[in-house]
Amino acid sequence: MTRRFAEIILLVGFLIAAFALYLSTAEYPKMVQGSTATYVRFLSVWLGLLCLIEMGLWLRKRGREEGKKLNVTSAPFRFWSLLILMFIYSILLEYLGFYIISALFLPVAMMVLGARNIWSVALTSGGVLIFVYLVFAKLLGVPLPQATLF
Amino acid sequence: MIFESLQALLAPSSLLAVFIGTVSGVLVGGMPGLTATMAVALLIPVTFVLEPLTGLILMGGVYCGAMYGGSIPAILLRTPGTPAAVATAMEGYPMSRQGHGGLALKVSVIASFCGGVFSTFVLLMVAPILAIFALTFGPPEYFLLAILGLVGIVSMADDESSLVKALISGLLGLVIAVIGTDPISGQLRYTLGLTDLYDGVSFMPALIGMFSISQMLDLTSTKRIVTDTSTLQKIKREPFPKGLKKFVGLGSITGTVVGVLPGEGATIAAFLSYNFARQYSKKKHLFGHGNPEGIAAAESGNNGCVGGSLVPTLTLGIPGNSVAAALMGGLIIHGLIPGPELFSKYGVMTYAFILSLFLANIIFLFIGLTMAPYFARISLIPTPILIPVVCLFSLLGSYAMNNSILDIFVALICGIAAVILHRTGFSLGALILGLILGPIAESGFAQALIIGHGSYSIFFTRPQAIILWAIILVLLIPPIIQISRQSGRKKADVERQSDTSAE
Numbered sequence: 001m002t003r004r005f006a007e008i009i010l011l012v013g014f015l016i017a018a019f020a021l022y023l024s025t026a027e028y029p030k031m032v033q034g035s036t037a038t039y040v041r042f043l044s045v046w047l048g049l050l051c052l053i054e055m056g057l058w059l060r061k062r063g064r065e066e067g068k069k070l071n072v073t074s075a076p077f078r079f080w081s082l083l084i085l086m087f088i089y090s091i092l093l094e095y096l097g098f099y100i101i102s103a104l105f106l107p108v109a110m111m112v113l114g115a116r117n118i119w120s121v122a123l124t125s126g127g128v129l130i131f132v133y134l135v136f137a138k139l140l141g142v143p144l145p146q147a148t149l150f
Numbered sequence: 151m152i153f154e155s156l157q158a159l160l161a162p163s164s165l166l167a168v169f170i171g172t173v174s175g176v177l178v179g180g181m182p183g184l185t186a187t188m189a190v191a192l193l194i195p196v197t198f199v200l201e202p203l204t205g206l207i208l209m210g211g212v213y214c215g216a217m218y219g220g221s222i223p224a225i226l227l228r229t230p231g232t233p234a235a236v237a238t239a240m241e242g243y244p245m246s247r248q249g250h251g252g253l254a255l256k257v258s259v260i261a262s263f264c265g266g267v268f269s270t271f272v273l274l275m276v277a278p279i280l281a282i283f284a285l286t287f288g289p290p291e292y293f294l295l296a297i298l299g300l301v302g303i304v305s306m307a308d309d310e311s312s313l314v315k316a317l318i319s320g321l322l323g324l325v326i327a328v329i330g331t332d333p334i335s336g337q338l339r340y341t342l343g344l345t346d347l348y349d350g351v352s353f354m355p356a357l358i359g360m361f362s363i364s365q366m367l368d369l370t371s372t373k374r375i376v377t378d379t380s381t382l383q384k385i386k387r388e389p390f391p392k393g394l395k396k397f398v399g400l401g402s403i404t405g406t407v408v409g410v411l412p413g414e415g416a417t418i419a420a421f422l423s424y425n426f427a428r429q430y431s432k433k434k435h436l437f438g439h440g441n442p443e444g445i446a447a448a449e450s451g452n453n454g455c456v457g458g459s460l461v462p463t464l465t466l467g468i469p470g471n472s473v474a475a476a477l478m479g480g481l482i483i484h485g486l487i488p489g490p491e492l493f494s495k496y497g498v499m500t501y502a503f504i505l506s507l508f509l510a511n512i513i514f515l516f517i518g519l520t521m522a523p524y525f526a527r528i529s530l531i532p533t534p535i536l537i538p539v540v541c542l543f544s545l546l547g548s549y550a551m552n553n554s555i556l557d558i559f560v561a562l563i564c565g566i567a568a569v570i571l572h573r574t575g576f577s578l579g580a581l582i583l584g585l586i587l588g589p590i591a592e593s594g595f596a597q598a599l600i601i602g603h604g605s606y607s608i609f610f611t612r613p614q615a616i617i618l619w620a621i622i623l624v625l626l627i628p629p630i631i632q633i634s635r636q637s638g639r640k641k642a643d644v645e646r647q648s649d650t651s652a653e
Contacts, residue, residue: 014318021325024340032335034604035596047321054314065617071575075371082370083566086541087361088559093549101541109538110552113370113427126541135181142550148257 004058008046011051011058018048081112097147102129155501156532157339159509163204168506169210172513175215180223180231181547185354187214190476194243202484203499207506209480213473214510217416217453218262218518225254225445226528227375227540229362233353234416234455236582236596237448239361244440247375252526256390257442259518259565261398265450267509268402269409269457274504277461277493287411289601291608293594294618295411296587298326299418303626304633313633316577320358323584326351333593334600346556355548355557356585358576366537367569375529375536394446397427401450409449409458415471416455417586423451429625438579457507464488464500490621492553 005054021044089105096104108123109130115121136142158164177190189212197205220232225242238258245254287295303320329340330350341347367377401423405458408419427447428437437444459474467488469475478488486492492500528536548561566577602608609615 002469003574006570010571010574010576011318014322017325021328028339029335029337030333032332032337032596034601036332036592038599039592039595043321043324043328047318047325050318050321051313055316057314064258070573072569073367073371078370082367082537082541083562086545086562089489090545090555090562093558094555106538106542109424109541113534113537115532115534120535124539128539132546136546136550139353140178143553144546145549145555 002072003068008055008058011055012036013104015048018051020042020049030133048067067072082109084111085109093145095149099129100147106124111117151235152501152505154498155505158203160501163186163201164207164502164506165509166193167200167204167207168211168509169513171211172215172257172510173517175212176509176514177215178212178220179216179219181543185232185551186213186474187472187476190473190480192477197480198483200333202438202503205480205484206477206499206503209284209477210503210507211510211646213477214266214456214507215452215514216473217266217456218259218449218514220452221258221262221445221449222525223575225258226525227253227362228365228542229290229535229540230357232416232452233357234452235448236357236361236417237420237581238445238449238536240424240438240579241441241444241448242503242639243365244438245445246526246529248440250440251350251529252522253391254440254442254445255518255522255525257394258311259392259513259515259522261394261401261449261451262518263511263515264398265402265405265453265506266456267448269406269454270504270507270511271457273457273460274405274501277465283410286611286614289594289597289613290612291594291614291618292411292590293598294417294609294615294622295408296591296594298618299421299425299587299624300583300591301622302421302428302583303577304311304626304629306351307352312575312577315575316580319386319519319577319580320584323581323586324588325481325584326356327585334596340455340619344556346552346554349562350589351585352548352551352554352557353585355561356564358548358580359561360542360568360582362540363561364568364572364578366544367565369533369537372533374532376403384589391442395445397431397443398450399449400426400430402454405451406458409471410461416452416459418590419455419458420448421451421583421586423447423454425625429566429628453511458516460504464492465490475514478501494587 018136022041025037025040025044028040085105086106089101091103106128108122110121112122132144137144140143159168175189179186188208193205193209193212198207200208216232217234219229220235221238221242222231222240224230226246228239230236230239230244242251242254242258247250300320300388303316327350329347331337331348332339338348381421401420404417404423404426405419408422409416424444425445427443428434429440431437431443433443445493455471459469459471460477462468463474463478465488467478469478481488486496486499544561545558546612548557549555551557571581572578598608599606610619
């Protein structure tokens with residue numbers, strides 16, 4: 001996908017969002033039609049207008065930048081693996097609880113990203129979990145997610 | 151009275167309280183998701199068992215320390231410890247990547263110290279007068295103050311296209327800020343039935359996602375944050391950049407004034423100071439690529455807020471921001487009701503507390519200067535080890551704000567969205583600015599229109615509003631002229647190139 005094509009997709013998406021936002025203000029209560037509804041309408045109109053202007057600018061210089069590829073990352077395996085691991089971590093956090101899922105996430109993520117020294121992986125993972133337990137849980141009393149599965 | 155206050159402050163228990171409070175504040179501020187408000191609120195029950203003065207000094211130390219602490223991970227890892235450190239991250243992290251993280255930390259701690267000392271001095275000398283000034287600000291002025299902050303978006307652009315994209319990004323931030331409860335009617339908007347969205351999209355998870363997670367995803371393709379490690383060996387010998395005084399002064403004044411206004415916070419103060427610095431810098435082209443002037447302005451701005459926010463808190467009982475509100479809770483628990491009595495009947499304690507803020511600033515200056523070279527070594531940790539740890543703290547920080555799993559997903563979605571938006575040329579800084587200023591802009595706009603019976607003239611008639619309009623115009627015109635000049639130059643270059651190729 002070229003960078004310009006990605007930009008156009010985003011701009012079209014924002015334009016649709018701006019239109020939907022404008023329409024939604026009709027459902028605001030009557031008492032705020034002259035205040036917060038006006039504010040939201042103002043935002044949606046300007047968002048839509050600016051998207052159209054940017055599309056106009058794109059049409060003007062279409063020939064020049066068409067070929068540029070959208071390069072999200074130069075290390076796709078590590079990038080997407082880390083993102084997927086973080087999503088899995090977030091989904092399982094409620095079921096397995098903070099300590100179990102973190103004890104799995106840290107070493108797996110480190111290995112996936114290229115860490116090969118088992119000792120540094122184990123010591124860092126353990127050190128981080130002990131730090132969180134002492135500072136977050138014990139000292140500051142932050143309630144960390146508990147396992148609901150067991 | 152000042153002499154007696156000094157005596158009270160120099161008692162060993164008071165000195166120990168300032169030290170413990172400041173060090174804890176730096177640590178709390180340095181961890182994403184743990185804010186100064188949270189730390190001060192957690193301390194309130196602890197202060198029950200302490201002498202009122204010791205308790206107050208402890209909370210004041212935490213407040214000062216946390217404001218500075220937020221800049222450390224912002225500079226080294228692009229992970230702002232507090233929302234107020236976002237502007238610092240925009241300049242500090244590029245400096246870290248160039249191997250000048252230690253210098254950025256030095257600039258940050260000295261600017262923080264200057265901002266903190268200036269605002270405390272103002273608090274000590276002219277608190278009652280400034281408190282009356284703060285009360286003259288109404289909804290139209292708050293709306294214009296938000297607009298003043300949003301003007302910064304224009305200066306983030308280089309040409310027509312990036313200006314339009316920066317404006318779109320800012321508007322997106324303002325639109326996201328609309329999610330939640332309507333400030334006037336109390337009706338829920340765009341919450342998708344999720345109770346966690348009733349108060350709107352949490353600012354901190356969005357911030358962590360856009361800055362920290364997106365940066366960690368970006369770093370997956372590198373072995374270390376710093377490519378040239380030889381520069382890190384020179385940290386101790388790196389000279390302090392010249393010409394930063396005016397930016398520190400600008401930030402200190404802006405931070406103190408913004409801090410005095412009830413409801414305004416250090417985040418807005420930092421962004422406004424950063425924007426002013428960007429406008430008046432002779433090295434505009436360096437902004438966004440690691441300009442110490444930006445760090446100096448932003449850090450003195452957010453620390454300037456500390457003394458400023460205590461002005462209405464101590465004199466009128468109106469907290470300047472959320473941390474000051476938590477601190478006021480501590481005052482009331484000890485039977486110290488804000489108002490004139492605080493400066494007369496309880497004057498010894500109040501002045502000792504204000505003087506302790508000077509001491510807290512000196513302590514974090516010492517910590518910052520001595521520890522900067524060691525903090526900077528974080529950037530030498532190999533990314534395969536560093537990234538998962540920072541990601542874990544980012545996700546934990548997102549969760550810890552409201553104990554909400556949804557906030558973790560907000561951070562992740564914002565992280566991936568930030569990568570895509572950045573790659574396609576949209577401005578993350580503008581988006582964040584919109585998100586921060588959205589609630590103030592909306593409630594200011596709506597309340598002003600209600601007060602003015604639907605007439606927009608309310609934004610142009612009051613003297614404070616006129617002054618704010620004048621500042622907005624002064625800040626808006628130069629970057630617009632510059633952008634149009636640059637666009638003209640680019641167009642001429644393109645035409646020249648096409649003429650040459652035709653020949």
